[in-house]
Amino acid sequence: MVKRCRPRPLAGQTVVITGAASGMGRALAQRLAAHGSPVALVDQDEDGLRDTAASIDGPCLAQQLDVRDRERQFEFAAEVAGWAPRPIGAVFNNAGVFVAAPFAAEDVADDEWLLGINIDGVVNGVRAYLPLLLRQGSGAVVNTSSIYGLAGVPYHTAYCASKFAVRGFTDSLRHELAGTGVRAVTVHPGFAKTEIVRNGRTRDPEGRSHDELAAGF
Structure with a gap:
């Protein structure tokens, strides 16, 4: 029988966040720092990244x-282990990028470019x-997938492939870690107000400009 360990509250514990310069990464850093977590x-x-760090009151590396x-x-x-x-x-x-075409x-x-960041970056x-x-x-390791990691979406083959991969990788890892006290968690965000599309690479089949796609997202 696998012994289940009760996880401690995250507030106050150190957290590591990739993709922290904007969007969900920045919001997560600010939220957890406000609850006493060194980030x-x-x-x-x-x-x-400098702007995110400047917005945080508390230990930050x-x-x-x-x-x-x-x-x-x-x-x-x-460095984090010593700090x-x-x-x-x-x-x-959490770091991720977007391609649509x-x-x-x-x-x-x-x-x-996308697969290197969205898959290799998570595995690294x-x-x-x-x-x-x-x-x-x-x-816990908390890996950001997407609702696009739950269902295929046209014109997003690379993005869906990367997010399905994060989902499968993390689910497999979760089973391996059973009983260790360490958890593997996947999150599947939906549409959120971030710069991921504006910073992404797109070729819209309907002829919309990059800025129009970003605004619509």
Whole structure:
């Protein structure tokens, strides 16, 4: 029989958040910091990351990096382990990007860019921080999928593929971690007011401009 460990409240524990320069990552950082959590923040947008860090009153460690860079993820995880004033309660692998286009018209480079961030970035984050959580015997990896990870949507083949992959990866990991005290969690956000479409790469089959697509989203 698997022993189930009751998770501790997240408020007050250290959290790691990727994609923290804007959108859900920034909101999550601000919310948890307001509840007493030290926050370690990652994004490749240095200016946005600086603005997020400046908006937080409390312990904050921010690092500009690309989540596709496995070695930099491991280096920052080691820095977090030495800095964290409280146990790590959760690692939010939240960074993600967006591509929308008919598959026949998609640019291979755009797809590779998306898959590298949305899949490899999540896996790199789990690889970097899971050993720390297992040594603690507590905490969670929280990986951001999407409602597009639950159903296929036309003109979003690469994005859906990446979010289905995050869902499957995390679900498999969840079973592996049973009994360790560490959890693996997938979240599936719906439409939210973020800059993901404006910062994404799109080729609309109906001829709408990038700005029109972003505004509609």
